[in-house]
Amino acid sequence: MLKPNPHYADLKDSYLFYNIAQKTKAYCDAHPGTRLLRLGIGDVSLPLCPVVVKALHEAADHQGKKETFHGYMPEPGAPFLREAVAAHYRSRGISLDTEEVFISSGASDELGDILDLFDRDSAALVIEPAYPAYVDANVMAGRRIVRLSSSEEDGFTPVPTADIDADLVYICSPNNPTGAVFSREKLKVWVDWANDRGAVILFDAAYEAFVTDPALPRSIFEIEGARTCAVEICSLSKTAGFTGTRLGYTVIPKALERGGMNLNAMWVRNRTTKTNGVSYVIQRAGAAVFTPEGQAQIRDNLRVYQANAKILTDTFDGLGIRYFGGKNAPYVWVKCPGDMESWAFFDLLLNEIQVVGTPGAGFGSSGEGYFRFSTFGSPEDTGEAAERMSRLIARILARPMT
Numbered sequence: 001m002l003k004p005n006p007h008y009a010d011l012k013d014s015y016l017f018y019n020i021a022q023k024t025k026a027y028c029d030a031h032p033g034t035r036l037l038r039l040g041i042g043d044v045s046l047p048l049c050p051v052v053v054k055a056l057h058e059a060a061d062h063q064g065k066k067e068t069f070h071g072y073m074p075e076p077g078a079p080f081l082r083e084a085v086a087a088h089y090r091s092r093g094i095s096l097d098t099e100e101v102f103i104s105s106g107a108s109d110e111l112g113d114i115l116d117l118f119d120r121d122s123a124a125l126v127i128e129p130a131y132p133a134y135v136d137a138n139v140m141a142g143r144r145i146v147r148l149s150s151s152e153e154d155g156f157t158p159v160p161t162a163d164i165d166a167d168l169v170y171i172c173s174p175n176n177p178t179g180a181v182f183s184r185e186k187l188k189v190w191v192d193w194a195n196d197r198g199a200v201i202l203f204d205a206a207y208e209a210f211v212t213d214p215a216l217p218r219s220i221f222e223i224e225g226a227r228t229c230a231v232e233i234c235s236l237s238k239t240a241g242f243t244g245t246r247l248g249y250t251v252i253p254k255a256l257e258r259g260g261m262n263l264n265a266m267w268v269r270n271r272t273t274k275t276n277g278v279s280y281v282i283q284r285a286g287a288a289v290f291t292p293e294g295q296a297q298i299r300d301n302l303r304v305y306q307a308n309a310k311i312l313t314d315t316f317d318g319l320g321i322r323y324f325g326g327k328n329a330p331y332v333w334v335k336c337p338g339d340m341e342s343w344a345f346f347d348l349l350l351n352e353i354q355v356v357g358t359p360g361a362g363f364g365s366s367g368e369g370y371f372r373f374s375t376f377g378s379p380e381d382t383g384e385a386a387e388r389m390s391r392l393i394a395r396i397l398a399r400p401m402t
Helices: 006-010 016-030 050-062 079-091 108-116 132-140 185-199 263-274 280-289 292-319 342-353 379-398
Strands: 101-104 123-128 143-151 170-173 200-204 230-235 246-251 323-325 329-335 368-372
Touching: 006 132, 016 342, 050 280, 050 292, 079 101, 079 280, 101 108, 108 132, 108 230, 108 246, 108 263, 123 132, 132 143, 132 230, 170 185, 185 200, 185 230, 280 292, 292 323, 292 329, 292 379, 342 368, 342 379
Parallel strands: 123 143, 123 170, 170 200, 200 230
Antiparallel strands: 101 246, 230 246, 323 329, 329 368
């Protein structure tokens, strides 16, 4: 008799964003015609930039002509896109071989798939508050999870302690949900720890394009020693609006070995077994992102989201509300006013002013008492939401203490 994977029974009943969607749907069903202002999930609101759309059209035309048609693409990625990504890193002072770049259908897919490289007896360290999929993917695999809580005291960017017993480490910087960015000095501590222990860092760089402070690293490979202990997973979803188009890339250095096995070669073997590669049309669109014209156009879009962040942070500054992120990151991590619990604040925002955000408790127990706002909405919705929140939170803070 077939046995299902028993570890699925260890998952929480519902995924965070599914739970939010159900609560939101219930409210809309009960209040038809209500206009919600959604500052919750990190989906972008601006369309693909013109140079990307042009590349999509041209690539689609190629597929309609025998002499330019492309069937299966190389599983690790088309050479033209792998080289474009490697050149992008080189322009930032990071030397990569083209064969160290792997093209994927997006960071979310890759963060789960990459676990194939590691024994299930290995333990995964998750720094919380954390993107829930880090935990869920490892629960599904039956892997032991070690949780390291971060806090305001360490700026939500902790360093390893001597008692940590883990083999894989998830580091997301700029962080989802807190918006915190690890300094070079703190990343160096993690890199040295991983090399000393023989661990591997899974560095989620999905939001690297939002880092504007030159003192802050955008890649783990800016840190000496990272090539022998780290894998970097990145995405064009937030950088270039590919949330509905799906494209990302993973960097696995050839110098990364564990247990006498080379992880770069292992990933080639994995991809050639488990995938048929990303479509030619999508990869051509991705290559357009890395042209000078593409880089200029995506920066125009990023500035819109950065302006949204300033609208929110100015609002919270005016209210005297403590927050993290919003600068060098597309999320604003806010301390719930009046010491409210995060789901209670979610319900208040939804029912009182029709604003949807993300409760911090959904990112782990250390996220309780905080709330995440996304800056990926339209400027109009962000501005209106900020005005509504300003009035509501001012009333909360004006209430007498009981």
